[in-house]
Amino acid sequence: MDSVAIMSAGLDSVTLLHYLVQNTCLCPAVLTFKYGQKHTKEIEYAKAQAALLSYDEYHIIDMSPLSHLFSASALVANDIAIPDIEKLLGDSQPIAYVPNRYMIFLALAAAFAETHGLSDLYYGAQSHDMYGYGDTTPDFLERMNGVFHLNRKTPVKIHAPFVYHAKTEILRIGLEMDVDYGMTWSCYEGEEVACGKCPTCTERLKAFEEVGVQDSLPYTRVA
Numbered sequence: 001m002d003s004v005a006i007m008s009a010g011l012d013s014v015t016l017l018h019y020l021v022q023n024t025c026l027c028p029a030v031l032t033f034k035y036g037q038k039h040t041k042e043i044e045y046a047k048a049q050a051a052l053l054s055y056d057e058y059h060i061i062d063m064s065p066l067s068h069l070f071s072a073s074a075l076v077a078n079d080i081a082i083p084d085i086e087k088l089l090g091d092s093q094p095i096a097y098v099p100n101r102y103m104i105f106l107a108l109a110a111a112f113a114e115t116h117g118l119s120d121l122y123y124g125a126q127s128h129d130m131y132g133y134g135d136t137t138p139d140f141l142e143r144m145n146g147v148f149h150l151n152r153k154t155p156v157k158i159h160a161p162f163v164y165h166a167k168t169e170i171l172r173i174g175l176e177m178d179v180d181y182g183m184t185w186s187c188y189e190g191e192e193v194a195c196g197k198c199p200t201c202t203e204r205l206k207a208f209e210e211v212g213v214q215d216s217l218p219y220t221r222v223a
Helices: 011-023 041-052 064-070 101-115 138-148 167-176 199-211
Strands: 003-006 028-034 058-062 120-122 157-159
Touching (some): 003 011, 003 101, 011 167, 028 041, 028 101, 041 058, 101 120, 101 138, 138 157, 167 199
Parallel strands (some): 003 028, 003 120, 028 058, 120 157
8 A cells, every 4th residue: 555546436547547557557555535425336446446456455435424515417416417418518517516526535635645655646526528527627636736835744746647647548548458447437417327418427428439439328318
């Protein structure tokens, strides 16, 4: 264990984990956060990814008792429908945004890192093509690093190798490493198969279309 990585089961963070293990020869402790999502599919797929890589240092951080803090998000609140991509375009703060999510995740992951004497923390921020969240931007990354650098004993540096990469670029990197994307989960819905029309499904399918590869994950319909 030489670093810490945050992983959901999505395309970006799974690619990041494989990138760290295969391309940089790191052996990070992996953290997955359960924060009250409407479904547990991404937790199940994250566990599967950890098992594929034979990870012993895999931890699920259960924040579900605090889910009421995120009740303004469509990803958490049962009374707010998951939006289609058209409803997010042009919105400065999309309804799918989870309030302060990555600042909280990174703070907890940094605490884990400090506890274990680790200085490097990774997360899968990327440059969204179709919509965006403020906590995945280069500006956010720089400011958070300024805060974590204040630690007097074990300063933690946050790394986001894909922060300037679009999802298509990330997908190409993953395909070169033979990442099995059929064992990932991006969909905001928690049905048996991915919906094919929510924002993450739309962006993911667009990336596969642009690289000319069929997504091995099944979909209810393709937007």
